[in-house]
Amino acid sequence: MRVLFIGNRPARVTCGGDQVNLRNISLLEKTFGAENLDFFPLDSYGESPRGFQRVLRKVGTLTQSLRFYAGGLDPERERSLEKKIAAGNYGWVFISDVQTGRIAPLVKRAAPSTNVATFFHNVMRLYARDYVRTDGISHLPFYFAACRNEALAVKHSDLLIVLNGRESALLKRFYGRAADLELPISYEDRFDERRVEKSEGELVLLFVGINFFANAEGVRWFTANVMPRVKARLVVVGKGMDALAGELARSNVEVRGFVDDLDGFYYHADIMVLPIFSGGGMKTKTAEGMMFGKTILGTAESFIGYDFDHDKTGALCETADEFVAAIGRFAENRPSKKFNCYSRSQFLDKYESRGSLERFRSLFSAL
Numbered sequence: 001m002r003v004l005f006i007g008n009r010p011a012r013v014t015c016g017g018d019q020v021n022l023r024n025i026s027l028l029e030k031t032f033g034a035e036n037l038d039f040f041p042l043d044s045y046g047e048s049p050r051g052f053q054r055v056l057r058k059v060g061t062l063t064q065s066l067r068f069y070a071g072g073l074d075p076e077r078e079r080s081l082e083k084k085i086a087a088g089n090y091g092w093v094f095i096s097d098v099q100t101g102r103i104a105p106l107v108k109r110a111a112p113s114t115n116v117a118t119f120f121h122n123v124m125r126l127y128a129r130d131y132v133r134t135d136g137i138s139h140l141p142f143y144f145a146a147c148r149n150e151a152l153a154v155k156h157s158d159l160l161i162v163l164n165g166r167e168s169a170l171l172k173r174f175y176g177r178a179a180d181l182e183l184p185i186s187y188e189d190r191f192d193e194r195r196v197e198k199s200e201g202e203l204v205l206l207f208v209g210i211n212f213f214a215n216a217e218g219v220r221w222f223t224a225n226v227m228p229r230v231k232a233r234l235v236v237v238g239k240g241m242d243a244l245a246g247e248l249a250r251s252n253v254e255v256r257g258f259v260d261d262l263d264g265f266y267y268h269a270d271i272m273v274l275p276i277f278s279g280g281g282m283k284t285k286t287a288e289g290m291m292f293g294k295t296i297l298g299t300a301e302s303f304i305g306y307d308f309d310h311d312k313t314g315a316l317c318e319t320a321d322e323f324v325a326a327i328g329r330f331a332e333n334r335p336s337k338k339f340n341c342y343s344r345s346q347f348l349d350k351y352e353s354r355g356s357l358e359r360f361r362s363l364f365s366a367l
Contacts, residue, residue, distance in 0.1 A: 003032050004088060006081070006103055007096030008041045014239045014258060015210035016185075016284030017121055020163075021096055023186055023353060024119060027360045028094060038088065040081055042072030042100065065141035068148040071099030078106065086110040092117060092364070098124055099146060101153025108156055115367065117159040120179070122280030123170045124150045130278040134213040151175060159363065163282040164305025181363045184305055185287040186353040195267045196293070197338045203232040203331055206269035208262065208288070211240030214279035218299075222275040223248045225320035230327045234273070237265050266292035270338050271314065271330060274298030275323065282306070287351045293344035297326050307350060312342040 009025060010018040028037050064074055073081075085093065085107055093107045095118040104116045124146035132139045154160065154175040161181045162168050168179035207222070209215035219236055227234055227250055234253045236244075242257030259265070266272075272289040274296060282305035289296050296314040303310065310316040315326035 001032055001091035002036050002038060002089060003028055003092045003094060004038045004040060004085065004090045005094050005096060006040050006042065006100060009039055015212075017097075019187070019284050019288075020119075020121060020185065023356070024094070024096065026188075026353070027357055030357055031361050031364055032092075038090070040084060042077065065145040068102065068145045070142060070145040070149055071097050073100045073103070078103075082106055082110045085114065090114050095119065095153065095157070097121060098150050098153045101149035101151070101157075104153050104156035115158040116156065117161060117364075118153040118157040120150075120160065120162045120167055120171075120281070123162075123167050123174070124280075125174055126170065127280040130280075131213050134217055134278065158367065161363075166304055167281065181359065183356055183359065184351060185282045185284050186351050186356040187287055187291050187347075188353045189291060189348070190263065191291055191293070191344070192263075195263070197267055199270060199334050199336055199338055203230075203271070203327070203334070204269045205230075205232050205234045205327070206265055206272050206294075207234065207236045207238075207274070208265070208272070208285045209238045209241070211238060211243055214276055215241075216244060218275040218277060219244070220247060221277070222273060222323070223250060223253055226275075226323045226327075227252055229320070229324045231331070232271075232327060235265060235269065237262065263292070266294060267338065269294060270334070271327065272296045272298075273323070274302035275317075276302040287347065290343040290347035290351060293339040293341065293347075295330065295340045296343065297323060308346045309342070313340065313346070314343075 005025060005028060007021060010022055013019050013022065081103065090111065092115045095101065095103050095116065098118055098120045101118060104118060107114055107116050128143040128146040132143050154171060154177050160171065160177065160179045161183055162179040163184055165182055168182055172178040207219050215238065223234065232252065236248065236253065236255045237259055239258040241255055245255040248255050266289065272294040274283060274286060276283060276299055279301065283302045286296065286298065286302055286306060297317050299318055300316060303316065317323045317326055
C-alpha cells in the first residue's frame, strides 16, 4: 500500500516538531515499507530573508492566512497536490501537521477511497490563541486559519493522532470527536554512558529550545526571576535563541544559537530547566532530557503528557520561589555524577521509540 506524507523530511533536527516528524516518518516506513512512502514537501520556512524581502514574506503570509492557508500550503501547491493525489493511487495520506488540515477534504474529493490520517503537534485552537496573546493581535489571521484547518481535519480525517490525553480531550470538547491514538513523544536512544560527567565545579543549568513564543516567554521569565537568586550558570541553547542574547544578558547566563552537537550540552549540565507556561502538545525536550538521565525542574505545562514521579525526576515548579528552592536543595545534595537513574529508567520504559511502533502498526492494521 502506498502512503503520501504531506510535509517536510527534516535534514536535521532544529526543533521539537522536526523530531516528531522524523519519528512519524520512521514509523510509517517500518509499517508500510520505505519504498511505499512518498512525500509532498511544504517548505514553509527556508532561509530567513532580510530587509524588504522579509516584509514581502510577511505580507504574503498574512494574505494566505486571510484565505485560511497555513503551514506552507498555498493555492498553487494545493492544486499540485490535488493532481498528485488523484493520480497516485495512495492507500493513505498522512497529514504531518494539522495546520494544513484543509488537505483532508481535498483528499476525499480527489480520491474518495483514500484514507486520511492527521497528526496534531498541538491543539491549534489553543496554541494559536497563546501565540496571539504573547506576540500580538497582528497574528489573528493565523489564529483563524489554524482554527479553520483544525476543524476541517477533525471532520474529514479517518484517523486523528495526538501526543497525549489532554489533546484528545480538547478535541472532544471543541469538535465533538476524540483522537483515535495517543502517541507520546519518543526517541531512538542515543545515550552513551561513557560520556556521563562527574559533578564538579559550578552548577550548570540547561535550557534547550527553539526561539518561538512559548520558549522565549519562559526563558525570559526564568532569567529575570530565578537567575539573580541562585549560584549557578544557565546555558540557553536552541535555534534562534542567540537573537535573545541582549535581553538575557547576565554574568551567569550564556546564550547559544543552533549547535551541531546538542548531546554535549546535556552531558555537561547538572539540571535541565523547563519554565514553560504556554503552548500545547508535549514538550519534546522533556523526553530528550530524560534520555540523557537529567534531573529536570519544570512547570506543569512542560510535563503534560508524561507519566512519572516529578519528585524523583527533579521537581514540579510553578513559581520563582519553587525553582530557587529546588535548585538550592539539589546543590546541597549534589550527586557524584551528572546523572539521574530514575529519569533514564523512565525514558527506557515509556519514551523509547520501540513501544510507539507496536501501537502505530496496530492502529493502521485495524483499518
